[in-house]
Every structure is written in structure tokens, then in C-alpha cells.
Amino acid sequence: MREIKLTLPVSEEQVRALNVGDMVLLSGVLYTGRDAVHKHLYEGKSIPVDIRGSAIYHCGPVVVKTESGEWSVRAAGPTTSTREEPYQATVIEKFGIRAVIGKGGMGAKTLKACKDFGCVYLHAVGGAAQVLAETVQKVRGVSMLEEFGSPEAIWELEVKDFPALVTIDAHGNSLHADVAASSEQKLNEVLGTKK
Amino acid sequence: MATNPKGPMKTPPAVPATHQTLFETLLELIRMTSTNLPPDVRKSVVDGLEKEKAGSAGEYAMKVIQRNIDIACGVSQPLCQDTGSILFFVKTPVGYDQISFAEVAEAAVAKATELGYLRQNSVDSITGQNSGNNLGPGTPTIYFEQHRSEDLDIRLALKGGGCENVGAQYSLPDSRLGAGRDLEGVRKVVLDAVYQAQGKGCGPGILGVVIGGDRSTGFSYSKKLFLRPLDDENPDGRLAELEKRIMQEANSLGIGPMGFGGNTTLLGVKIAALNRLPASFYVSVSYMCWAFRRQGVKAAANGALKEWIYK
Numbered sequence: 001m002r003e004i005k006l007t008l009p010v011s012e013e014q015v016r017a018l019n020v021g022d023m024v025l026l027s028g029v030l031y032t033g034r035d036a037v038h039k040h041l042y043e044g045k046s047i048p049v050d051i052r053g054s055a056i057y058h059c060g061p062v063v064v065k066t067e068s069g070e071w072s073v074r075a076a077g078p079t080t081s082t083r084e085e086p087y088q089a090t091v092i093e094k095f096g097i098r099a100v101i102g103k104g105g106m107g108a109k110t111l112k113a114c115k116d117f118g119c120v121y122l123h124a125v126g127g128a129a130q131v132l133a134e135t136v137q138k139v140r141g142v143s144m145l146e147e148f149g150s151p152e153a154i155w156e157l158e159v160k161d162f163p164a165l166v167t168i169d170a171h172g173n174s175l176h177a178d179v180a181a182s183s184e185q186k187l188n189e190v191l192g193t194k195k
Numbered sequence: 196m197a198t199n200p201k202g203p204m205k206t207p208p209a210v211p212a213t214h215q216t217l218f219e220t221l222l223e224l225i226r227m228t229s230t231n232l233p234p235d236v237r238k239s240v241v242d243g244l245e246k247e248k249a250g251s252a253g254e255y256a257m258k259v260i261q262r263n264i265d266i267a268c269g270v271s272q273p274l275c276q277d278t279g280s281i282l283f284f285v286k287t288p289v290g291y292d293q294i295s296f297a298e299v300a301e302a303a304v305a306k307a308t309e310l311g312y313l314r315q316n317s318v319d320s321i322t323g324q325n326s327g328n329n330l331g332p333g334t335p336t337i338y339f340e341q342h343r344s345e346d347l348d349i350r351l352a353l354k355g356g357g358c359e360n361v362g363a364q365y366s367l368p369d370s371r372l373g374a375g376r377d378l379e380g381v382r383k384v385v386l387d388a389v390y391q392a393q394g395k396g397c398g399p400g401i402l403g404v405v406i407g408g409d410r411s412t413g414f415s416y417s418k419k420l421f422l423r424p425l426d427d428e429n430p431d432g433r434l435a436e437l438e439k440r441i442m443q444e445a446n447s448l449g450i451g452p453m454g455f456g457g458n459t460t461l462l463g464v465k466i467a468a469l470n471r472l473p474a475s476f477y478v479s480v481s482y483m484c485w486a487f488r489r490q491g492v493k494a495a496a497n498g499a500l501k502e503w504i505y506k
């Protein structure tokens with residue numbers, strides 16, 4: 001397994017150099033976005049931040065305001081990505097994001113968009129809310145907080161060495177498809193059924 | 196933390212002075228369950244990590260999981276931000292006032308939500324509005340039982356949505372899988388459930404499997420199986436053997452932690468059988484994620500904490 005450090009925003013060339021199975025440590029600024037944000041972008045509406053070249057993170061973080069009035073991230077694990085499958089390809093194409101971060105993998109449309117437009121899917125470890133919150137150095141800002149509420153808002157997070165695994169690359173490969181196929185074959189062997 | 200859209204908040208019941216001790220005990224039980232995994236689960240995570248190949252994606256996922264367990268416990272913050280369905284399993288002395296207990300439990304859940312040990316996780320299924328304090332129709336869930344003891348036995352499991360979504364119920368015979376109405380058929384459908392889940396339930400997972408019962412008793416009893424210590428032995432030899440076999444075969448599928456590939460697909464399998472109607476044969480499979488949050492206390496009838504159950 002290769003370990004690769006990347007600083008956001010990234011170029012198309014950097015993204016195309018990644019392969020399924022690479023472990024990435026992300027630094028720089030990324031943006032959270034869940035269902036409400038994806039639907040909003042898909043409908044062609046604008047947002048007050050420029051996410052081009054950066055990453056969108058499927059995450060509804062737990063953020064609190066400290067006594068000094070600053071935002072502090074208390075938990076920041078990934079949420080299930082497949083809910084964004086209907087929107088993701090369009091968001092990749094229209095907004096030029098270079099990485100989608102989440103858990104559970106995504107489907108054929110996103111796989112194709114990653115290949116066509118130069119993007120990768122990075123799988124964070126599900127449930128690892130504390131490890132991932134620790135990588136957040138600073139909350140740079142938040143948009144759409146009033147409209148969408150805290151978990152659905154766009155949080156602009158400055159991270160250092162945020163760990164994730166490339167499970168869909170920009171060459172049409174998907175670790176999810178590979179594991180599904182190999183485990184199906186194994187299952188058929190174990191059950192004594194032929195395919 | 197704000198959440199949107201906000202629904203009408205159910206006012207938590209007031210806690211009378213007589214129940215203050217029980218309230219404190221329940222609040223502490225919720226905090227411990229949400230932030231600190233019990234020793235049997237920690238041990239199985241360590242065992243899982245040792246089985247992964249050095250430098251593999253599976254090993255990498257298990258290392259992150261292990262570090263997350265340590266940090267959460269150190270800072271007393273939720274292990275995972277999805278603090279899940281709140282499931283209480285309570286045994287009370289004969290004649291004990293369960294109605295008051297339920298009220299105090301609701302008050303403790305609302306307080307724990309305010310303190311951030313629980314996420315705002317109770318949504319009106321028709322309007323989509325979040326109640327904001329985890330109270331509402333059906334939440335939290337409390338299963339009561341009486342027992343012939345002077346003490347309270349209070350256990351809590353927090354079960355996240357990702358893993359709940361990959362649970363499955365099969366009606367045997369199942370022609371797609373060639374699964375008949377016998378233990379061999381049960382084995383086939385359970386392995387199918389593991390295959391279907393892939394990494395989506397935040398594996399490595401723990402299965403609660405009930406053979407028989409009806410559609411509702413099968414699923415609710417399957418959750419109760421999560422109260423068994425991970426390293427116990429099923430007293431029914433036939434089921435003990437089936438548990439071992441499924442565990443070994445599921446781990447040979449190569450799905451691995453998070454579905455990244457690897458040797459640790461499951462951390463445990465617990466199986467029970469309930470009687471069924473002659474006409475039906477259900478197999479109900481509940482999947483619990485690696486963030487296997489369950490704890491319990493023995494308490495005096497006034498609620499004073501006597502001891503932790505999983506230690």
C-alpha cells in the first residue's frame with residue numbers, strides 16, 4: 001500500500017496519478033456536504049464558496065461554539081455516500097471537485113464521472129469520528145447554516161493528514177466492485193453453488 | 196448544535212427527588228456506552244487487527260478503528276457521531292414501578308443529548324422534523340422484564356443507522372439461495388446477508404441471528420443477543436457449532452474491515468432459536484457495526500449504581 005500526502009486544492013494530474021488501494025493523507029481545506037448541499041448544487045444553484053479543485057466530504061460534523069466564540073469540531077466521521085449517487089456525477093462535472101470523501105462507496109455514474117472529469121472517491125474509516133475530528137486544525141467558516149442546519153451545512157475545514165483510502169480512482173477502477181466480485185466467488189465456493 | 200428542520204420538542208418528564216439517583220445512574224450509563232467500548236469488544240478488535248496482513252488496507256482500517264476507540268474514551272466524546280437507536284433492556288424487581296422508570300429514562304436521554312453524549316437522532320417519519328432531544332414516538336426503546344431479584348439490571352445498546360440498514364430477514368425455503376428449513380439453510384442465508392452487507396455496515400460486524408419466531412419477535416430478539424459477551428459459548432451445542440462455522444466461513448469471504456478486503460469481516464456471531472408456526476420459518480439477521488456500544492449496570496432498587504456488567 002502506498003501512502004501519499006496531498007494538499008488541497010489538487011490538480012487533475014495529481015488526481016490521475018492515484019490508484020485504487022493508495023492511502024492518502026489530505027491536508028488543506030475541504031468542504032462538508034450532505035444531501036441538502038448535493039441537491040442544491042445539482043439544481044444548478046450557487047454557493048458562496050469556491051470548491052473547485054478541492055474535496056467534498058459526506059459528513060455531518062458535530063460542531064460546537066467554544067467560550068471564546070470559535071467553532072470546534074467534536075466528531076467528524078463520514079456518512080453513507082450512496083445517498084448522493086443521483087447528484088454526485090453532476091456536482092463533479094459542474095463544480096470541478098477533485099475528490100469525494102465518504103463511506104460505503106458509490107455507484108456506476110460516479111465511477112464514470114471520476115474517470116471522465118478526473119476525480120477520486122476516498123473512503124474514510126466509518127465510525128472513526130474522533131480520529132478524523134483530530135485532523136481538523138481549524139474551522140475556516142460555514143455557509144448555508146441557516147438554510148440547512150448544522151449537519152447539512154457547508155463547513156470549511158482546514159485539515160492536516162486526514163487519512164482515507166482511494167477506493168474509486170480516475171481510471172475506472174473500484175475496490176468496491178473488486179471486493180464484491182471476489183467475495184461472491186468465495187461465497188459460491190463455500191455454499192457449493194455454481195455461477 | 197443546531198439541526199434542521201426542527202420539530203416540536205417533547206418536554207422531558209420532570210425527575211422527582213426520589214428518582215434523582217436513578218437519573219444520575221442512567222446518565223452515567225449513557226455516557227459510558229457512547230464513549231467507551233467494553234473490554235470484550237476491545238479485545239476482539241485487537242484480535243482482528245492481528246489477523247490482518249501488515250501493510251494491507253484491512254490492517255490500516257483496523258488501526259484507525261483502534262486509535263478511535265482510545266481517543267473517544269480519553270476525551271469522553273461519542274465514539275461515532277451516529278449514536279444510533281437507543282435500546283434499553285431492563286429487568287426490574289417484581290412490583291417495581293416501570294412507568295416511573297421510563298419517565299426517568301426519557302429525562303436522562305434528553306439530558307445526555309443536551310450534553311452531547313447522544314446526537315439528535317429522532318426524526319418524525321412524516322414531516323422529517325427532528326425532535327431535537329431524542330424523544331418521540333418509539334424513541335428511546337425500552338424492553339422491560341421482571342426478575343426475582345431486589346436489584347435493577349439495566350443494559351443499553353446504541354445501534355447506528357448504517358449497520359441497521361444492512362440487517363436482513365429471510366423466509367425459508369429460499370429458492371434463490373437453495374436454502375431449506377434446516378440449519379444448513381440458516382447457514383446459507385446468514386452468509387448471504389454478510390455478502391450483501393459488504394462493508395456498508397461499518398464492518399467488522401457482529402451478527403445477532405434468530406431462527407424462528409415471527410417477523411417482529413425474530414428481529415427484536417436478535418438485538419437482545421448483542422447483550423451476550425462476545426467471547427461466551429452458546430449453551431446449545433448445535434448453535435455453538437453453527438456460530439463457529441459461520442464466523443470462520445464469513446471471514447474467509449475476504450470482505451474485510453470497511454469492505455477494504457482482508458480477513459476480519461466479522462467479530463462475532465450470536466444465534467438463538469425461537470419456536471415458530473408450522474407454516475413459517477424466518478431467519479432474522481441484525482448487523483452491529485464495530486462501534487459495538489453496549490454497557491450495563493446492576494443497581495439497587497433506588498437506582499444507586501452497584502456495579503458495571505461488562506468490565
Ligand code: SF4
Pocket residue numbers: 077078126127128275276277278279354355356357358359396397484485486
Ligand atoms: S454503522 Fe456504526 S460505526 Fe458506522 S457510522 Fe453508523 S454507528 Fe457509526
